[in-house]
Amino acid sequence: MTQPERMACTPEDVKEFHIGSVLSGGGSCPGDNSPSxxxxxxxxxxxxxMDADDEHLAIPLLYGVDAIHGNGNVRGATVFPHNIGLGAARDPDLIERIARATAREILATGVDWTFAPTLAxxxxxxxxxxxxxFSEDAGIVGSYAASFVNGxxxxxxxxxxxxCAKHWVGDGGTTHxxxxxxxxxxxxELHATHIAPYRPAIDAGVLTVMASFNSWNGDKCHGHRQLVTELLKEELGFKGxxxxxxxxxxxxSKNYYDAIGMSVNAGIDMFMVSxxxxxxxxxxxxxxEKGSVPLSRIDDAVRRILKVxxxxxxxxxxxPAKRHWSNDTRFGGLEQRQIAREAVRKSLVLLKNEDAALPIKRDARILVAGKNAHNxxxxxxxxxxxWQGVEDNESIEGGCSIWEGIRTFADNAVLCEEPLAEGVNPAEYDVAIVVVGERPYAEGMGDVRPGENLIVEAGSQIRGEMKVLEPYGRTLEHAVSHPEDLAIISSIAKKGIPVVTVLLSGRPLPVAPELAASNAFIAAWLPGSEGEGVSDMLFGNFEFQGRLSFAWPKDAASVNDPSCEPRFPLGYGLQIFDGVE
Structure with missing residues (x-):
């Protein structure tokens, strides 16, 4: 029932304490981080x-990782677009192929288990x-659940x-x-919105479910017997x-002993204890021994783990060393990268295309700029x-940056790394591709909180403790949080060069001034390692098919305000060849 993190648990510990599972936390890797x-x-x-003796049964251990968009923990892996982009693709078959390709790159490392899909x-x-x-719409999320599990x-x-379907349940519905x-x-509402995507995953036979950190109506999910035992296991019939x-x-609870009793009795079976x-x-x-946790609950948990x-x-x-896929030489190979490149193409959403700025001709004189162009x-x-991602090229082995992808298509493309492109001669360029956006982040460190009073408010609603991390920023307005991006777009536009802006972001962002200064604007989300997929769309090799899976806000004040019309509604997306939505 116990799953330690690898840095805190040796193979000798596994035998001595009958450990059932070990995991790698974000960034925790062995050796040089190669599959071998x-x-x-x-x-x-x-x-x-499996070293059995008079006191130890041979029960094989499970190893778990967060391979949530490819096996991105490992050096040289294929990194697929994050879920928000895949939601825009509206393609369950693609999701199944991505999951299958990811499974093979997990198996190449001898690992058995990934904490995915996220069905928030x-x-x-x-x-x-x-x-x-995948989306703010439960129907879109649910349409992917079985495909991901099957793949x-x-x-x-x-x-x-x-x-592993996660996080049970309501993680995407927290206040603010x-x-x-x-x-x-x-x-x-919990059933209609947050539970609904789990039903197809359970019907598809997902073997594990991860509990959520959030609370529901004041009570923490990790200690919520109604949610974990009565609803998930009994009503929905989850057998894993x-x-x-x-x-x-x-x-x-502040008392760790009490917290353990609450969670086991609620129905948690295995415990990720770092x-x-x-x-x-x-x-x-x-x-x-004291009877505060009945032995029948322990038997139930162990039985479920063994059945899985x-x-x-x-x-x-x-x-693991003798398994079919272990150390497979196709890890990070062309087949998986082609699927990832297809996923990039299908996930991009075209928000603006004035004066037929797209597609770009391959023989055009192209200026490429912006902090995310070659990163x-x-x-x-x-x-x-x-865990929080990386901010360089060297750490991501294989694939290519967006600039590197552009360079394979256009001989006349030039990369400008000046923050404001001040030295650029406008007579030398026909068009500029400016790639901007957010920096990498994960979990609470990606939150945007206008003020810390929101934490006080949330804490007052919860019976239990909160883990508070420093947020990514204080506003969703991109021009405020990242003024350097508007500066480079505006600087180039003022020179009279038509600007095609590519935004890399983990969410839709208010970008009114950036949109106004751009002739074309693409929401590329977080496309992963295959930058050529972006180039495919810039040069018109394929038609845009991405459709917003989240409504795009006009400004920060209108976010989650039902009385305000969004800048672009759910389902919006232009095409370049016929100009229609």
Whole structure:
């Protein structure tokens, strides 16, 4: 029932304490972070779990990772677009192929389990995890759930890994979009919006579900028996096991012993306890000895965990080093990257195209500028190599930046790295492609909070503790949070060069001045490692098909105000060849 983080648990610990699972937190990797390093590590843990003697049964260990947009933890992996972009593609078949390709790159590292898909329905784009949500519309999210599970798990044979639907439940509905905050909705609304996407995932046989940090009507999900046991397991008929989020039970109570009892009795089966896992085991034993946690609850949790391992065929699989896909030379290979490039093409949404600025002719004299033009780390966003992502090119091996993609199509393209392109001669260029946007972020560090009073308000609604991280910024207005982007767009536009702006972001952002200064404007979301997919669209190799899966706000004040019309509605997206929506 215990899942420590790898840095706090050795193979010897796995045997001594009968550990059922180990995970890698964001950025936690073995050796040089190559697939072979991962296989060797997992092989050592597996052997320890299978070393039987008079006091130890041979029960194979599960290893879990956050491979949420490709196996982006590992050097050289194919990094797919984040979910917000995939939601714009409206293509469940593509989702299944992405999940299958991701599963193979997970299997190449000897890993069994990924904490995906995220089935959050993000209702407030201030939330730092908005990009993990396919859409603000539960129907769009639900349309992808079964496809993702089927692609990831397959027939539970050698081609699949265990999927994990998360976060149960209501994580996308918190007040003010505060990560791990309070979701105040009726049970009917919880069903209609936040529970609905889980139904197809459960029907597709998803084997695990992760509990959510948020609270529902004041009570933390990690300690909520109604949500975990009565609703998920009994009413919806989920037969797999429920895992806690990273140290998620810690916030149920200031008293850790009490928090353990609350969470186990609520129905959590496996516990992601990053460091203090030995204390967790001691406290849970005491609960059982005192009768505050019935032995039947322990039996139920262990039975569910063993059933998942058996359903996955883990008892029959060879050690990780001997598995079919381990150390596969096609890791990060062309087949997966072609799928990722297709995903980029289908996810881009064209918001503006005045004077037929797009498509760009390949023989045009092109100025390429903006801080995100040549930055693979910014393209990939959070949960890539490190928890908060990276901000360079070298960390993302394979694929290409948007600039590198443009260069393969256009011989007359020039990269300008001057912040304001002051030295540019407008007579030398026909068009400028300016790539701007947000920096990488993940979870609460991506929140946008206008004031800390919002944290006080949320905390007063929750029975339990809150984990508060420094937010990404104080406003969604991009010109305020990133004035350098408007500055470079405006500087080039004032020179008389037509500007095609490409925005990389984890959410729709108020960009009125940037839009006004641009002849064409593309929402590219967080496209991942395959920058050529953006170039495909700039040069008209394919028609735009992306449609907004989130309404695009006019300004920061109108976000989540139902009385205000959005700048672009849900479903909006232009095409370049016929000019219609």
């Amino acid at each position: 390093d991962w296989v060797d590590m997992n092989d050592a843990y597996w052997q320890a779990s 329905v993000a209702r407030n784009i201030h939330w730092g995890r908005s990009y993990e949500s 990831m798990q397959g027939d539970l044979g050698d081609e699949g890994v265990i999927a 979009g505060i990560d791990q905050g309070e979701t105040t909705v009726t049970l009917a 096991f429920v895992i806690s989020d990273w140290d998620g039970i810690d916030y149920l 460091v203090d896992w030995q204390q967790f085991i001691r406290h849970l034993r005491t609960h059982v 391992k058996m359903a996955f065929g883990l008892f029959d699989k060879p050690r 693979r780390g910014h393209q990939c966003g959070g949960f890539t190599i490190a």
